[in-house]
Structure formats: structure tokens, C-alpha cells
Amino acid sequence: MYSRLFRNFLPRYFHNKTRLPELDFTKPISDRLRKISLKEQTYTNNNDQQSLLKISLHGQCLFGLYPIELALKRKQRQFYQLFLSNTSNDNRQIIQNIQHLAEQLSIPIKYTNTNTLDRLSFDRPHQGVCLDCSPLPIQDIQQIEIERNSNKIFLDLCLVKIHDPMNLGGIIRTAHFFGIDRIILTHGTCQPSPVASKASSGALELMSIYACNDLNTYLNLLHKQKTIAIICATHHGNIPLRTLRLDDIKRQFSTSNLQRIVVLIGNEHEGISKEITQMCHYNICIQPNIESEISSLNASVACGLFLYHISAQMNT
Structure with a gap:
């Protein structure tokens, strides 16, 4: 009886499953810096006019x-x-x-x-x-007129719910390396923060970054253009990456002249929803070794393989 009464007075902790929070990169994040900040509240060095508190x-x-x-x-x-x-x-x-x-x-x-x-x-x-x-300027991709150039095929990278700023930075560095025209960040993808810029080795500063708050609507808009191929990178894809050929894609769009390719990359945990994959022209997978017990790659690594394979066949 006493133990039951005692348990009633103990604090109860509830765990609620929530979405990943927006990371606050305006405050110190390490215990070491928190301790230093607390010490500086009670000790002031008159010669240090650049204290964080000032x-x-x-x-x-x-x-x-x-x-x-x-x-x-x-x-x-x-x-x-x-x-x-x-x-x-x-x-x-x-x-x-x-x-x-x-x-x-x-x-x-x-x-x-x-x-x-x-x-x-x-x-x-x-x-x-x-x-x-100031933060990098980010425009709404649906407000941008689609550029046309009969002598060149443009390549866009659309990132679907990439939560980790380190992954985002690595992906953007790879995208710049392979000559990607535009980076599109969907709703749920982390912001292009200073952490992402550092992880990109500064490539973030060189890219054209756009936001897409309604991916379904945007993909429908691309379908109406009839000159844009939409490729989804997913481990549920029915076409192995090694068999994907740009010439085959061009032939499919021969009547309308292929102008642009949009590659969708999702995060490792959720991937890309079935609703979105059904709106893509191609669902491509990277097949693992037959003995591998791991079914997917890090998003940044997978992105590098996709962009290398596609960009190597473009505009040559």
C-alpha cells in the first residue's frame, strides 16, 4: 500500500513522438561552451570587449x-x-x-x-x-519561369525531407561539382544554414536555391510542360541505376525535345512517398551487393552516384 502511494507522488515523464524540431543554430550547443558562458556571467574581463554576451x-x-x-x-x-x-x-x-x-x-x-x-x-x-x-535568398520555384535552351539539357536536384544539415551540405557540394543547375528544397527539408554551408565547403554560396512548399502541385506543373523528365531515386525503384541511359530518355521525349531533368532524392529513413514516386517518369534504384545486409545508402552518397551517372551522359 505504501509503495503504491509513494509511486503516485513520483513525477511522470511522457514521451511524445514528434517531428524533428527546427534546429536553433543561434546558441552554443556544447556543454563546454555552456559552462564558459555561465562563468562569464559572474566574471568580466574588461580587456575582452568581444565577449559573446556583448x-x-x-x-x-x-x-x-x-x-x-x-x-x-x-x-x-x-x-x-x-x-x-x-x-x-x-x-x-x-x-x-x-x-x-x-x-x-x-x-x-x-x-x-x-x-x-x-x-x-x-x-x-x-x-x-x-x-x-543575412540568410541566403530563397525563391519559390513555382514562381520561376522554366528556361528553355535547345542546345542544352538542364539538371535540377530536388531534395525531399533531408533533415540533417550535414547531409544537405554534402549533397550541395556534390551537386555543384557535377554542374547541377538548381537545388530545390521541399517542405520538411532543413534550411540552408551556416552548418550546411560549412559542410558544403562553401558550395552552398554558389548555388541557386529554391523552395517548393507543394511538391505534388509542382510535379503536375512539370508534367504539363512535356519537356521535363522526372527521375525518382528510391530503393523501391524498378530500374537499376546502371541501366539508365540518357539516350533512352531522349527517345521517350523525342516529340517534345527534352529540356530538363529533375532528380528527386529523399532521406534514408522515410525515402519518398508512393504518391510522389507515381508522379515520376522513372523510379531508379541502386542495387546492393547480393550479400549485403544493408538495403540503402546514405542520402549524400546515393546522390553522388546518381548525379555522376546522369551528368556524365549529358551535353557530351
Whole structure:
């Protein structure tokens, strides 16, 4: 009886199955940085005017040498202030390039210590430089007129519910490497954050990024064009990737002249829904070794194989 009464007073914890949350990349994420921040609330160093508690960012904080250098060159963002390490002697040439670009764009430069840069970069490798800037501009893909060029076939990459910003960055780096024309982010895909830009080695700064909030409607729009092939990468596909030939796709669109190919890549956990796969012209799979006990690849790796196979056959 007593044990039953005692149990009634114990706190109860309930686990609710929810969707993945939007990640907050504006606050320190490591225990080490949390401890440092707590200490700084009771101790103030008058010589350190760049304490995190005294820094107010106007936008988001981009970090890493290549993302920042490419962002400054591409000028897709608005720039507010540049933070540089006052102790690092590594990578001097690229840091000098970044300084020169910042001066050309009249961006205020602030020199600070490594701890502050660690906080600004969420305790991720910043390589001695952080940039306060606006988010990348993202347009609605359904508001963009479809470009036509009889001498070239364009290749788009549509990402369906890619949750991990590291995966997103790796995919975008691969997409830029293989000459993808546009990146389309569907509803449920993580935002192109500074973490994704760093994981892409700065390739995110070079790409045209678009949002698609209603994939069904967009695919119906593509079908009406009759010049666009839609390829779905799924482990349930009925066509092995190694047998996919661009010439066969061209023949299918011979009466309307193939202008563009859109490749859909989903995440490893959910893949792409049956409703979406039924709207695609081709459902392609990467077949594993017959003895493999793993049925699917990491989304970034699978994307690399698909884009290499298709882009190698295009415009040659």
C-alpha cells in the first residue's frame, strides 16, 4: 500500500513522438561552451570587449574560410560584420583575401579571441573567421519561369525531407561539382544554414536555391510542360541505376525535345512517398551487393552516384 502511494507522488515523464524540431543554430550547443558562458556571467574581463554576451548579431553567423570567401565573392547575402582571430597565423593567404574582400565591400572587421569565435560558430571549426550576414535568398520555384535552351539539357536536384544539415551540405557540394543547375528544397527539408554551408565547403554560396512548399502541385506543373523528365531515386525503384541511359530518355521525349531533368532524392529513413514516386517518369534504384545486409545508402552518397551517372551522359 505504501509503495503504491509513494509511486503516485513520483513525477511522470511522457514521451511524445514528434517531428524533428527546427534546429536553433543561434546558441552554443556544447556543454563546454555552456559552462564558459555561465562563468562569464559572474566574471568580466574588461580587456575582452568581444565577449559573446556583448556581441549582437544582425543576421546569422557564417563560419569557415571557404564559405565566407565564396559568400563575399558571390554577394548573394547582405554583410554586417566580419570577426577574425587575433592570434591565428594559419591559412594566411585566404584570410588576407577575405580581409581584402571585406574592405572592398566596406564590412566592419573586428578582431577577437578564439573562445568568442567558438561561440559564434556553435563550437564548430571556424578556422579563425566568422561572418555576420543575412540568410541566403530563397525563391519559390513555382514562381520561376522554366528556361528553355535547345542546345542544352538542364539538371535540377530536388531534395525531399533531408533533415540533417550535414547531409544537405554534402549533397550541395556534390551537386555543384557535377554542374547541377538548381537545388530545390521541399517542405520538411532543413534550411540552408551556416552548418550546411560549412559542410558544403562553401558550395552552398554558389548555388541557386529554391523552395517548393507543394511538391505534388509542382510535379503536375512539370508534367504539363512535356519537356521535363522526372527521375525518382528510391530503393523501391524498378530500374537499376546502371541501366539508365540518357539516350533512352531522349527517345521517350523525342516529340517534345527534352529540356530538363529533375532528380528527386529523399532521406534514408522515410525515402519518398508512393504518391510522389507515381508522379515520376522513372523510379531508379541502386542495387546492393547480393550479400549485403544493408538495403540503402546514405542520402549524400546515393546522390553522388546518381548525379555522376546522369551528368556524365549529358551535353557530351
